[in-house]
Amino acid sequence: MSIxxxxxWLIGLYVFMLAAFTGYEVISRVPSILHTPLMSGSNFVxxxxxxxxxxxxxxxxxxxxxxxxxxxxxxxxxxxxxxxVVTDRMLAMFKPTAGTATKxx
Amino acid sequence: xxxxxxxLSGFAAALLFILGLKRMSSPATALRGIVLAGxxxxxxxxxxxxxxxxVDEAARPHRLENLGLALxxxxxxxxxxxxxxxxxxxxxxxxxxxxxxxxxxxxxxAVAAVELTGPHGTDGLQLGVTSLGALIGSVSLAGSxxxxxxxxxxxxxxxxxxxxSALNALVLLFTLGLASAVVAGVATPWYLGxxxxxxxxxxxxxxxxxxxxxxxxxxxxxxxxxxxxxxxEGYALHNPALMIAGMVVxxxxxxxxxxxxxxxxxxxxxxxxxxxxESESSxxxxxxxxxxxxxxxxxxxxxxxxxxxxxVPGYGLAVAxxxxxxxxxxxxxxxxxxxxxxxxxxxxxxxxxxxNVLLAEAGVPYDLIxxxxxxxxxxxxxxxxxxxxANDVVNPVARTDKSSPIYGMPILNVDQAHQVYVIKRGQxxxxxxxxxxxxxxxxxxxxxxxxxxxxxxMVQAIKDLPAH
Numbered sequence: 001m002s003i004x005x006x007x008x009w010l011i012g013l014y015v016f017m018l019a020a021f022t023g024y025e026v027i028s029r030v031p032s033i034l035h036t037p038l039m040s041g042s043n044f045v046x047x048x049x050x051x052x053x054x055x056x057x058x059x060x061x062x063x064x065x066x067x068x069x070x071x072x073x074x075x076x077x078x079x080x081x082x083x084x085v086v087t088d089r090m091l092a093m094f095k096p097t098a099g100t101a102t103k104x105x
Numbered sequence: 106x107x108x109x110x111x112x113l114s115g116f117a118a119a120l121l122f123i124l125g126l127k128r129m130s131s132p133a134t135a136l137r138g139i140v141l142a143g144x145x146x147x148x149x150x151x152x153x154x155x156x157x158x159x160v161d162e163a164a165r166p167h168r169l170e171n172l173g174l175a176l177x178x179x180x181x182x183x184x185x186x187x188x189x190x191x192x193x194x195x196x197x198x199x200x201x202x203x204x205x206x207x208x209x210x211x212x213x214x215a216v217a218a219v220e221l222t223g224p225h226g227t228d229g230l231q232l233g234v235t236s237l238g239a240l241i242g243s244v245s246l247a248g249s250x251x252x253x254x255x256x257x258x259x260x261x262x263x264x265x266x267x268x269x270s271a272l273n274a275l276v277l278l279f280t281l282g283l284a285s286a287v288v289a290g291v292a293t294p295w296y297l298g299x300x301x302x303x304x305x306x307x308x309x310x311x312x313x314x315x316x317x318x319x320x321x322x323x324x325x326x327x328x329x330x331x332x333x334x335x336x337x338e339g340y341a342l343h344n345p346a347l348m349i350a351g352m353v354v355x356x357x358x359x360x361x362x363x364x365x366x367x368x369x370x371x372x373x374x375x376x377x378x379x380x381x382x383e384s385e386s387s388x389x390x391x392x393x394x395x396x397x398x399x400x401x402x403x404x405x406x407x408x409x410x411x412x413x414x415x416x417v418p419g420y421g422l423a424v425a426x427x428x429x430x431x432x433x434x435x436x437x438x439x440x441x442x443x444x445x446x447x448x449x450x451x452x453x454x455x456x457x458x459x460x461n462v463l464l465a466e467a468g469v470p471y472d473l474i475x476x477x478x479x480x481x482x483x484x485x486x487x488x489x490x491x492x493x494x495a496n497d498v499v500n501p502v503a504r505t506d507k508s509s510p511i512y513g514m515p516i517l518n519v520d521q522a523h524q525v526y527v528i529k530r531g532q533x534x535x536x537x538x539x540x541x542x543x544x545x546x547x548x549x550x551x552x553x554x555x556x557x558x559x560x561x562x563m564v565q566a567i568k569d570l571p572a573h
Contacts, residue, residue: 009230012340012348019336019349022123023356029130032364032451032476035458038129039361040202041139042354043328045122047205048146049212049335049351050179051115051153052342056219057175058156061163065219066171070178072215077182079209080146085190086201087139090462094132097470 034094040087047080107158114152115346121145122350126357132471149346150179182208195466196423199456200256203324206331207249213242213334214301220341221287221297229288231341236284238337240304245330247308252323255316256455263316270378273310280304315377318497321456322365322376329358361457368451370503370514396532399550404491404526405434405563409570411488411524413444415480417517418464420454421494421530425556428467431493434564435469441567446483447474448517450498481518490522492543493556494529500541509539525549528559 030038053076057069122145128138157168164171186205193201217239221232254260280303286296315323332354339347366373408414416435422428435445447469453460461474484490492499499519503511519525520543527544529551543549552559 015345015348016336016340016352019352020356022349023126023353024360026123026126026130026353027357027360029127031130031132032458033449033461033471033474034129034132034135035361036198036202036454036456036462037135037139037458038126039325039328039358039457040198040205041126041129041142042332042357043202043206043209044139044146045126045142045350046209046328046332046335046354048118048122048149048347049209049216049338050182051149052216052335052338052344052347053212054150054153054175055156055342055344056216057178058168058171059161059164059223060171060219061161061167065222066167066174068215068218068222069171070174072212072219073175073178074182075208075215076212077179078186079205079212080150080186081183082186082190082201082205082208084139084143084146085187086193086198086205088136088143089190090195090198090465091132091136091139093462093465094135094471095465095468096133096472 037087037090037094040083040090044080044083044087047076047083050076050080052076107155111152111155112345114148115344118145118149119346119349121148123353126353195463197257198462199320199324199454199459200253202456203249203253203256203327206324206328207246207253210242210245210249210327210331210334213331213338214239214246214304216338216342217242217334218297218301220338222294229290232288232290234337235341236287236300238334238341239301240280240284240307241330241337242334243301243304244308244311245327245334247305248312248323248330249308249327251309251312252320252327255312256320264313269310269314273307276303276307276310280307311377318369318452319376321452321454321459322362322369322373324456325358325362325365326373326377329355329362332356332358365452365457368515370511394545394547396544397550399526399552401552401554401559401562402566404550404552405566406570407524408438408443408489408491408526408563409441409567411443413446413487414438414489414491415446415448415484415487415519415522417448417450417490417492417495417499417519418453418460419450419493419495419498420460421496422556423454423460423463424494427493427555427557427560428463428469430557430560430564432464432467432469434560434567435473437564437567445473446480448477448480448484448519449474450477450495450517451515453495453498477515477517484518485521487522488524490519490525492519492525492527493560496529496541497539499543500539501546502539502542505542511539519543520546520548523548526552528552528554528556530555 053072060066060069122142125138125142128134217235220235283300332351336348336351501520502509503514503516
């Protein structure tokens with residue numbers, strides 16, 4: 001079974017345009033109280049580059065290619081994991097006044 | 106068949122990223138948002154091992170070796186980042202985010218390097234996009250590392266020399282020239298090496314002259330850069346998941362950067378290329394009147410019997426490590442039925458929203474914390490405003506004095522409160538080097554001292570009051 005997975009440059013341009021507007025719309029609704037977690041969260045999202053680095057490393061045929069691929073995967077994995085951990089830590093700290101969310105007293 | 110699964114998992118990841126980021130629009134759902142995005146990442150990374158099934162013919166003999174290398178790189182990268190992320194102090198968050206961001210830029214540059222040295226005879230557009238991604242990713246890597254070093258106190262904050270802009274322009278032209286050689290297909294490995302060296306040098310040179318309060322804007326900008334680089338490499342790899350995730354971050358980061366610059370009433374170009382805070386001998390003008398000093402205990406008792414108090418924290422609060430003590434003081438006031446709110450200026454702290462994180466860490470509930478635009482009209486009807494470790498963002502000069510370097514910057518209307526207390530170490534000026542008119546106002550009293558010591562004295566003063 002074969003499905004054509006290739007992409008013309010025009011489709012690529014459409015993807016870029018729609019993604020850019022999506023990013024703008026999604027983020028413009030985030031209150032400034034959450035801007036730091038948002039920044040580390042979006043920092044985490046571009047850690048997806050590790051997938052591209054894995055692709056490069058799997059296809060490496062020379063020692064130089066393997067070395068560059070290795071560095072790419074290492075850096076990308078650090079970006080993704082680090083971005084996730086700090087975002088998760090920060091967001092866990094944001095709590096409403098006790099009693100407004102869960103009746104305590 | 107497997108490759109279709111890989112593609113579909115990329116689609117799922119892109120969807121989960123967008124849903125996750127969307128949930129970040131409220132503190133109540135934000136934590137679930139990042140978990141959702143995390144699941145997306147996990148799916149995409151696990152699925153990418155499917156690439157192994159159909160690698161290039163020439164790479165087949167190396168398949169096992171490359172798999173081992175990939176697992177090792179993942180283990181080291183994740184292990185190091187997980188540890189450092191768990192242990193980093195909240196005050197050090199800006200440099201940590203800068204470091205992770207630089208790693209992402211480096212990864213994008215590495216992907217580009219592999220693509221550009223690869224054997225595939227790709228077309229000009231492909232090479233152009235890949236080179237552009239390589240340039241932006243390298244600038245982000247080098248620039249983020251310099252930003253990290255500065256924020257971490259390993260490097261002098263602003264490093265300027267004569268002819269700096271000319272040198273930067275020259276390096277940019279040189280790098281672009283090499284890039285066009287790459288696109289034209291005449292590049293030898295030597296050209297490529299020089300191209301990457303030029304791009305890295307550009308990142309360093311761009312970041313060197315920027316310092317102090319401008320750092321948040323720069324980190325945000327490089328975050329957008331890395332996103333853009335990842336998106337471009339996604340195009341080069343025909344991977345829509347990378348394209349979407351990268352471009353979403355690219356535009357989100359750009360928006361955030363512009364918001365930050367706007368909060369300081371400066372254009373992005375001004376942040377990147379001007380020499381702020383150096384040529385300010387003319388700014389300010391004569392100030393009449395005198396600063397009045399007040400005793401910490403007296404100020405505390407005044408607040409105890411006030412109806413409403415708005416607290417304006419600045420980075421000086423975090424420097425003094427006094428956030429927890431401040432919240433203790435707030436709880437004492439709340440116990441006495443004082444209405445306490447926090448007002449946060451958009452550029453308080455060292456990255457956008459940093460002060461909110463520092464307060465959240467101390468346990469301050471987020472419903473007490475208000476953005477500038479939501480609270481600015483309330484100052485006039487507020488009994489006491491307490492300013493701790495903030496200066497330029499509460500300086501009324503920004504509204505009135507056209508000759509001042511901070512003229513036009515949106516500020517918190519602290520001066521409109523009936524009574525203002527400012528906790529401050531000494532009589533020094535703020536980052537912009539401008540006298541603060543607020544401090545000379547009739548309704549303002551200065552409480553000199555270290556924020557932690559002053560707040561400790563304030564808590565004690567209220568506890569010592571005779572109970573009714």
